[in-house]
Amino acid sequence: MNQPISESLKSFTNIRLSSGAVGRGLVVLLVADGLLLLFFGQPLVMDAALLPLWLGGLFSFVLADFGSKLRERLLLTGYLNFLYLLSWFTLGTLPTLALILIGVSLAALLRVGWGPRLGLGKVSKTFAWRLALLQAAWFSGALLVVAAVYHLLGGTLPLDSHELVATAAALLAAFGVPQVLALWLAGDSGLAPVWKAPRAVFFLEIFLLVLAPALALTLPSAGTLFVVIVLTLLGVQALRDIQMLDMRWQLTQRVEQLSLLAQMAQQVTTTLVLDDLLLSIYHEVQRLLPSTRFMAALYDEETQTLDFPLTMVNGQRVERVTRPLADTPTDYVVHSGRSLYLRADNDVLRQKLHIALPPPGENRSVYLGVPLLAGDRTIGALALEHDDDPNALDTHAQMVLEMVAGQVGVAIRNALLYERSTKMTNALALMNTSVQHIMFNLDSAKGLETACATAMAVSGAQKSAIYVLDMAHKTRMRLAQQHNLPAAYVQAFAEQPYEPEHYAAGAYVVPDTREDARMAEAGRLGQFQASAQIPLRSSSALVGCLIVYYERVHYFQQHELDLLKTLSYQITAALDNAELLKALEIYASEQAQLVYLSRMSTASLELDKVLAGVAALLEQMVSIDHVRVAVLVAGRERLQLFDTGGSRLNVRNLALHALPEVQALFSGAQPLLPQIFQHSAGVTSPELRALMQENGESTLALVPLTVNGNVLGAMLLGSRTPREFSDSEIRLIEMAMNQVAAQIYNARLFATTEEDLKRRMEQLSLLEDIAQEITGALDLNKLISFVLQAAISATQADVATLGLLTEGERFWFIVRERSADGQWQEHYQTSMAQNGISGRVAHTGQTALVVDNQLDPDYIVPSKTRVYRSSLVVPLRKEERVMGVLNVESEEINFFTPQQSSFLNNLAGHAVISIDNARLLQERQREIETLQRLR
Numbered sequence: 021m022n023q024p025i026s027e028s029l030k031s032f033t034n035i036r037l038s039s040g041a042v043g044r045g046l047v048v049l050l051v052a053d054g055l056l057l058l059f060f061g062q063p064l065v066m067d068a069a070l071l072p073l074w075l076g077g078l079f080s081f082v083l084a085d086f087g088s089k090l091r092e093r094l095l096l097t098g099y100l101n102f103l104y105l106l107s108w109f110t111l112g113t114l115p116t117l118a119l120i121l122i123g124v125s126l127a128a129l130l131r132v133g134w135g136p137r138l139g140l141g142k143v144s145k146t147f148a149w150r151l152a153l154l155q156a157a158w159f160s161g162a163l164l165v166v167a168a169v170y171h172l173l174g175g176t177l178p179l180d181s182h183e184l185v186a187t188a189a190a191l192l193a194a195f196g197v198p199q200v201l202a203l204w205l206a207g208d209s210g211l212a213p214v215w216k217a218p219r220a221v222f223f224l225e226i227f228l229l230v231l232a233p234a235l236a237l238t239l240p241s242a243g244t245l246f247v248v249i250v251l252t253l254l255g256v257q258a259l260r261d262i263q264m265l266d267m268r269w270q271l272t273q274r275v276e277q278l279s280l281l282a283q284m285a286q287q288v289t290t291t292l293v294l295d296d297l298l299l300s301i302y303h304e305v306q307r308l309l310p311s312t313r314f315m316a317a318l319y320d321e322e323t324q325t326l327d328f329p330l331t332m333v334n335g336q337r338v339e340r341v342t343r344p345l346a347d348t349p350t351d352y353v354v355h356s357g358r359s360l361y362l363r364a365d366n367d368v369l370r371q372k373l374h375i376a377l378p379p380p381g382e383n384r385s386v387y388l389g390v391p392l393l394a395g396d397r398t399i400g401a402l403a404l405e406h407d408d409d410p411n412a413l414d415t416h417a418q419m420v421l422e423m424v425a426g427q428v429g430v431a432i433r434n435a436l437l438y439e440r441s442t443k444m445t446n447a448l449a450l451m452n453t454s455v456q457h458i459m460f461n462l463d464s465a466k467g468l469e470t471a472c473a474t475a476m477a478v479s480g481a482q483k484s485a486i487y488v489l490d491m492a493h494k495t496r497m498r499l500a501q502q503h504n505l506p507a508a509y510v511q512a513f514a515e516q517p518y519e520p521e522h523y524a525a526g527a528y529v530v531p532d533t534r535e536d537a538r539m540a541e542a543g544r545l546g547q548f549q550a551s552a553q554i555p556l557r558s559s560s561a562l563v564g565c566l567i568v569y570y571e572r573v574h575y576f577q578q579h580e581l582d583l584l585k586t587l588s589y590q591i592t593a594a595l596d597n598a599e600l601l602k603a604l605e606i607y608a609s610e611q612a613q614l615v616y617l618s619r620m621s622t623a624s625l626e627l628d629k630v631l632a633g634v635a636a637l638l639e640q641m642v643s644i645d646h647v648r649v650a651v652l653v654a655g656r657e658r659l660q661l662f663d664t665g666g667s668r669l670n671v672r673n674l675a676l677h678a679l680p681e682v683q684a685l686f687s688g689a690q691p692l693l694p695q696i697f698q699h700s701a702g703v704t705s706p707e708l709r710a711l712m713q714e715n716g717e718s719t720l721a722l723v724p725l726t727v728n729g730n731v732l733g734a735m736l737l738g739s740r741t742p743r744e745f746s747d748s749e750i751r752l753i754e755m756a757m758n759q760v761a762a763q764i765y766n767a768r769l770f771a772t773t774e775e776d777l778k779r780r781m782e783q784l785s786l787l788e789d790i791a792q793e794i795t796g797a798l799d800l801n802k803l804i805s806f807v808l809q810a811a812i813s814a815t816q817a818d819v820a821t822l823g824l825l826t827e828g829e830r831f832w833f834i835v836r837e838r839s840a841d842g843q844w845q846e847h848y849q850t851s852m853a854q855n856g857i858s859g860r861v862a863h864t865g866q867t868a869l870v871v872d873n874q875l876d877p878d879y880i881v882p883s884k885t886r887v888y889r890s891s892l893v894v895p896l897r898k899e900e901r902v903m904g905v906l907n908v909e910s911e912e913i914n915f916f917t918p919q920q921s922s923f924l925n926n927l928a929g930h931a932v933i934s935i936d937n938a939r940l941l942q943e944r945q946r947e948i949e950t951l952q953r954l955r
């Protein structure tokens with residue numbers, strides 16, 4: 021399909037005379053002129069009669085060049101070809117070169133100074149002189165080729181009527197060479213040679229070319245005056261022809277513009293898709309008014325922002341972000357509702373309208389913008405810009421663009437309304453579809469995932485997240501679900517502070533995170549530039565928030581927030597349903613676990629089996645890694661620590677003060693409530709911290725074990741990962757501990773009773789054995805050693821001492837203790853009868869059960885190498901007389917019990933009779949030996 025004439029000619033105005041073209045032109049000019057002067061530089065003898073001819077030619081050359089526009093000057097070179105050929109045929113090379121160089125220079129001066137006044141357009145000095153240089157280059161180059169062809173074929177100057185072949189060849193060269201040189205030198209794809217011009221124009225070019233030698237041949241007979249008159253008339257005719265052609269082009273343009281406007285009016289009514297409509301407008305405007313930039317800006321009165329749904333730069337679509345109103349030319353058009361034609365050099369108008377300069381590197385030669393009106397309201401603007409040619413857009417272009425804007429304004433408004441209503445309809449349909457998946461999904465994670473996807477779909481966001489209130493602490497919100505957020509953001513913002521005041525006015529909207537200090541870091545990590553936080557409220561309480569994120573600046577419209585608010589109701593209902601279901605499930609699970617715990621704990625009275633079963637169940641109930649049970653040893657300041665880790669139950673004996681947190685429960689310094697200790701917090705005692713480090717525990721829950729208001733001990737629940745215990749978990753642990761404490765009490769009571777019975781039987785058996793042994797023993801030393809060994813075996817003491825009172829009021833002690841290598845050894849020592857705890861017992865006749873030796877003022881340290889912390893001393897009594905003492909000691913504090921004291925008194929009762937008998941026997945033997953010696 022052929023391109024319309026006006027369209028093809030109009031495209032020739034976009035010619036760029038670059039520095040490369042100027043460089044090529046300068047080389048061609050210097051080479052051509054040099055060769056012309058070298059080979060064809062001999063001028064004809066030009067007398068004074070021929071000077072008017074040359075001046076007339078110069079006048080006509082300047083007039084024809086000055087009156088033409090860029091498109092005619094580059095392609096329609098007939099008048100200029102005629103003038104320089106006539107000069108060459110009649111005057112020779114040097115006058116013709118002078119005609120060309122002086123002619124293009126004068127035309128450039130007139131074009132800069134008088135062109136705008138005569139309606140021939142305004143050009144810059146740089147452009148005018150670049151054009152003059154290129155014209156001089158291609159006419160000089162053409163003259164060089166013409167002269168070479170003409171002379172090679174035997175032609176001579178001045179022209180002779182017999183040199184037809186040389187003349188025809190020269191004319192052919194003169195016709196083609198300027199076209200080729202013009203296309204090559206300009207280097208612009210928008211140019212076209214003369215043979216592509218309209219037929220009438222083409223034949224005029226041929227006629228003018230043939231007229232040059234014809235007029236040169238008539239010069240001798242017609243005279244110089246006649247030729248000058250003809251040249252002048254031809255110059256005027258050239259100016260008139262060019263103006264007529266320009267008027268014809270302009271008229272054709274007007275007709276085509278009206279035709280295109282009519283077509284546009286039909287096209288804009290056939291579509292309601294905004295993007296298709298704007299692209300159609302762009303293509304039609306480009307046909308009417310070619311430009312390097314096209315912008316369609318839409319104004320949102322609600323948010324006071326400009327959106328750029330379509331921006332085209334050199335035929336390529338460029339995305340631009342929505343922004344608030346500023347001080348650019350387009351903002352002026354939208355704000356004022358008036359058209360604006362602004363050239364880059366019109367600083368006066370720019371300052372008057374308070375329009376800012378464009379950013380560095382974005383200078384435009386000319387800007388044209390018109391408002392888009394729908395009734396009496398401005399809904400946006402259409403704008404054109406040209407980078408290089410300040411004449412590409414003018415007042416006529418403004419009129420055309422205003423006509424276009426008037427045609428499409430209502431259509432764009434209808435497309436906007438259609439687009440918004442379509443989005444709203446689709447969003448509501450999507451929300452209605454997703455409500456089943458969100459509100460009635462038993463899998464809350466799946467429901468929240470669906471909610472995130474729905475939020476992105478209805479808002480056009482690229483990322484989304486849902487935060488819910490952490491019910492365990494209620495001071496922060498945790499990230500319950502997210503979509504497309506980077507891992508760095510998820511890690512950094514897995515929790516957010518619970519701040520209801522931020523949602524007092526409703527949604528917390530951030531159109532640009534760079535302008536919000538609170539969101540700047542979050543935007544950097546999350547790779548977003550805008551966000552909207554929609555509160556999730558159950559009744560009036562804030563239970564979380566829905567957040568949508570945009571990768572670009574986004575100014576929110578109220579209908580978008582309304583849709584998200586509606587979605588938030590669904591999410592809140594889903595959270596409430598999930599919370600209710602979770603509470604019911606937890607309650608049922610707790611009851612089942614407590615029933616199982618009750619059955620399991622009552623199934624056995626063996627403490628190790630009870631503790632192992634309880635530990636296994638608690639690890640499942642509250643998701644912990646380790647269970648320990650600290651139980652106070654009755655009547656003593658020490659604890660038994662049962663460790664359920666590993667394959668069997670491990671038991672350790674600790675002093676009560678070894679765990680200050682447990683000791684505080686017995687002293688009443690700490691309320692009998694569960695306590696949570698975090699290793700990282702550093703608020704625990706060094707002893708408890710060391711206990712946590714044994715198993716790498718980060719969190720420890722210490723729960724008191726009480727029965728009838730009495731503290732039995734504590735349960736220590738450890739977790740290797742930092743965690744918090746929820747209210748429901750604490751409640752479950754407390755209920756479980758009531759059952760566990762009662763069962764531990766029963767198991768201990770059973771074990772204690774069984775141990776007491778077993779110990780009594782062992783003691784009775786031991787006493788029987790001792791009675792038999794010591795009754796038959798007559799050696800005092802062996803008897804005492806046997807008694808000491810029996811005392812150590814029955815009490816598990818570390819040292820045993822039997823002291824006998826002598827007649828000199830002194831004690832004679834036999835000490836049995838373990839050596840450093842683990843062997844039992846005996847040695848003897850003496851002391852004053854009134855010294856130490858032994859002296860006090862011998863004096864009072866009362867048993868001494870010492871919990872801590874260091875706290876007893878009468879205690880005498882028996883050894884320099886070993887430290888004994890507790891003692892049990894019983895008197896050796898025969899009737900009313902105390903014969904000595906039996907003493908056992910242990911390296912542990914509060915080691916001995918009243919039961920051991922009772923046994924030791926029985927042992928002492930049997931021992932004292934045998935010891936007394938052995939002593940009497942020894943005395944009788946000594947008397948007998950004395951009598952025998954006296955005989």
